[in-house]
Amino acid sequence: MNVPLHTQPDKLTDLPGLAAHVSAGDCVAVGGGLSWREPMAVLRELVRRRVGGLRLIGSAHGIDVDLLCGAGLVAASGESYVGFEQDFGMAPNYRRACESGAVAVEDNCCYTLVQQLRAAIAGLPFMPMRSMRGTGFMDLHPEFKTLRCPYTGEELVLVPALRPDVAILHAQYGDAHGNLRIEGPPVADVLFAKASRRVIATVEQILPTDRLAEMGVSIPYFYVTALAEVPHGAHPTACYPFYAYDRRHTAEYYRLAAQGAEAFREGYLQTYVHDCPTEADYLRAIGGPASLERLASWQESPESWRALYD
Amino acid sequence: MTERPGDCTLGEALIYQIARTIEDGILAFHGFGSPLVQLALHLAKRTHAPNLVLVAGATYGVNPAPPFLTPTSNDWAMNRGAECHLSIDELFDLAAAGRLGRMFLSGLQIDRRGNLNVTRLGRERMSLKLPGGGGGGNLSCDARRITLWTAAHRAPPDQSGRRRFRLVERCDFITSLGHGVPGGAQRGRLGHIGQGPDWLITELGVFDFDENGQARLAALYPDVGLDELRASTGFELVARDDLASIPLPTAEMAACIRALDPLRIHERELRPEDRARRFELEA
Numbered sequence: 001m002n003v004p005l006h007t008q009p010d011k012l013t014d015l016p017g018l019a020a021h022v023s024a025g026d027c028v029a030v031g032g033g034l035s036w037r038e039p040m041a042v043l044r045e046l047v048r049r050r051v052g053g054l055r056l057i058g059s060a061h062g063i064d065v066d067l068l069c070g071a072g073l074v075a076a077s078g079e080s081y082v083g084f085e086q087d088f089g090m091a092p093n094y095r096r097a098c099e100s101g102a103v104a105v106e107d108n109c110c111y112t113l114v115q116q117l118r119a120a121i122a123g124l125p126f127m128p129m130r131s132m133r134g135t136g137f138m139d140l141h142p143e144f145k146t147l148r149c150p151y152t153g154e155e156l157v158l159v160p161a162l163r164p165d166v167a168i169l170h171a172q173y174g175d176a177h178g179n180l181r182i183e184g185p186p187v188a189d190v191l192f193a194k195a196s197r198r199v200i201a202t203v204e205q206i207l208p209t210d211r212l213a214e215m216g217v218s219i220p221y222f223y224v225t226a227l228a229e230v231p232h233g234a235h236p237t238a239c240y241p242f243y244a245y246d247r248r249h250t251a252e253y254y255r256l257a258a259q260g261a262e263a264f265r266e267g268y269l270q271t272y273v274h275d276c277p278t279e280a281d282y283l284r285a286i287g288g289p290a291s292l293e294r295l296a297s298w299q300e301s302p303e304s305w306r307a308l309y310d
Numbered sequence: 311m312t313e314r315p316g317d318c319t320l321g322e323a324l325i326y327q328i329a330r331t332i333e334d335g336i337l338a339f340h341g342f343g344s345p346l347v348q349l350a351l352h353l354a355k356r357t358h359a360p361n362l363v364l365v366a367g368a369t370y371g372v373n374p375a376p377p378f379l380t381p382t383s384n385d386w387a388m389n390r391g392a393e394c395h396l397s398i399d400e401l402f403d404l405a406a407a408g409r410l411g412r413m414f415l416s417g418l419q420i421d422r423r424g425n426l427n428v429t430r431l432g433r434e435r436m437s438l439k440l441p442g443g444g445g446g447g448n449l450s451c452d453a454r455r456i457t458l459w460t461a462a463h464r465a466p467p468d469q470s471g472r473r474r475f476r477l478v479e480r481c482d483f484i485t486s487l488g489h490g491v492p493g494g495a496q497r498g499r500l501g502h503i504g505q506g507p508d509w510l511i512t513e514l515g516v517f518d519f520d521e522n523g524q525a526r527l528a529a530l531y532p533d534v535g536l537d538e539l540r541a542s543t544g545f546e547l548v549a550r551d552d553l554a555s556i557p558l559p560t561a562e563m564a565a566c567i568r569a570l571d572p573l574r575i576h577e578r579e580l581r582p583e584d585r586a587r588r589f590e591l592e593a
Contacts, residue, residue: 034383059445081444083343112447131406134451134495186397306377
């Protein structure tokens with residue numbers, strides 16, 4: 001099993017340094033969920049570097065998985081949901097990639113994933129659970145087995161341990177040692193960090209270790225392989241209290257993705273990823289300080305917060 | 311759509327039907343991507359179910375008081391005022407241990423026994439990849455009771471005259487378990503904690519389930535006829551002898567929904583022609 005501890009005193013690097021920890025073909029857990037705290041800057045860097053053949057696992061995702069599919073980096077998806085909810089609807093690049101067979105469909109369910117990660121965290125080969133029998137997931141995943149419980153005689157499902165090669169996270173705060181503090185819903189990030197062989201993270205701000213300890217650590221440093229300070233690293237998803245979801249940019253993303261694979265590559269990937277070799281270039285491309293101030297305006301009043309969704 | 315005094319919209323009537331299925335004092339979870347259900351839980355908590363433990367989808371906040379409904383669910387606005395927070399593993403553990411009283415599920419296909427498909431269309435060859443069911447596959451087995459819903463029951467013929475039913479004889483994939491599959495394992499034999507769906511709410515009617523786990527039309531909207539509903543249903547329609555008209559919300563309930571959803575996010579779940587439907591409010 002041999003899962004490494006990451007103990008080096010200084011783990012600070014930059015985006016290329018983080019991306020170097022992801023290899024083609026890796027099983028990847030992307031942190032955050034839906035329109036919240038997705039590690040988008042790292043994903044953009046993976047697109048620039050064309051790290052492909054990724055096998056994704058996760059719970060409820062959106063633009064993160066769709067972007068990787070649109071860039072052709074995904075070999076298989078074990079997510080439980082990929083879409084833009086009622087805001088924009090189904091994920092265009094993800095759909096195309098699954099329907100063409102480019103991405104192997106390995107859909108999972110949230111609790112099944114939780115139990116599989118827990119098995120990895122506990123160093124066990126599997127975890128039992130009761131649900132899923134009677135659904136299509138049992139056929140979709142022949143690796144799920146059933147067992148007669150030796151204590152109660154009831155039939156249970158056994159789901160195998162799932163140990164991602166790398167978890168990619170974005171948090172509000174971190175320190176040079178690699179401690180991470182997540183504010184607001186952690187989604188599955190803590191489970192991902194504990195179950196994965198490597199964890200790479202971007203943070204809005206690097207703080208001194210004593211300051212971070214006062215605030216409270218969500219993920220201890222020894223799970224974390226490397227981290228980088230990348231402000232707005234979750235854009236266009238939200239990273240409160242710094243910024244809200246950029247609905248305007250997401251609408252543009254969606255419009256281009258819905259037009260087809262080529263329109264997406266030329267209209268979106270070229271403009272916002274390949275023509276932006278650094279995240280500073282990306283922030284200029286999305287509208288610079290005016291856009292960033294608009295997204296931070298949620299704090300001013302419920303009315304200005306609401307206006308971001310018009 | 312602007313509201314008029316004295317009547318309610320289809321969305322508000324639908325939200326009320328869902329709210330009526332929520333018992334007081336239970337723990338219920340609304341999942342993500344379902345503003346009608348989000349609003350139904352808030353309406354229930356503010357009316358007949360003050361002791362409801364309302365767990366918000368995506369944020370896992372408990373009893374939040376959002377300043378307004380956002381178009382995506384994992385937003386701090388949806389989490390405002392929450393008393394405490396669960397983690398993803400905690401919420402699903404509560405369900406697995408039998409503590410989740412009710413869950414709400416929808417799908418692109420719903421069959422007569424309440425099985426749902428949100429995974430794929432096409433059995434042999436995938437013709438459409440759907441977004442996936444999140445935790446629905448697990449919760450359909452573990453939640454004590456399930457409310458099914460869809461705002462797209464009506465199935466008008468397409469240009470070639472074909473009707474694409476939402477309520478189908480058989481799902482192409484079973485993302486969430488209802489009362490079992492014809493020829494397959496029935497829920498009762500699987501030993502799940504949950505009892506399965508007891509309500510199916512659509513924009514045309516409200517169904518309950520009989521003792522054999524078959525959907526049965528219990529109530530119609532005032533502007534819908536039985537023949538119209540039958541023509542939109544892909545399985546043979548069975549109606550209760552005491553078929554009723556749906557109960558309508560009061561002015562206070564409609565006002566509560568309007569205050570919670572000033573951006574009318576829930577209307578995105580409705581077809582444009584349905585957004586114009588109006589019903590007289592209950593006195």
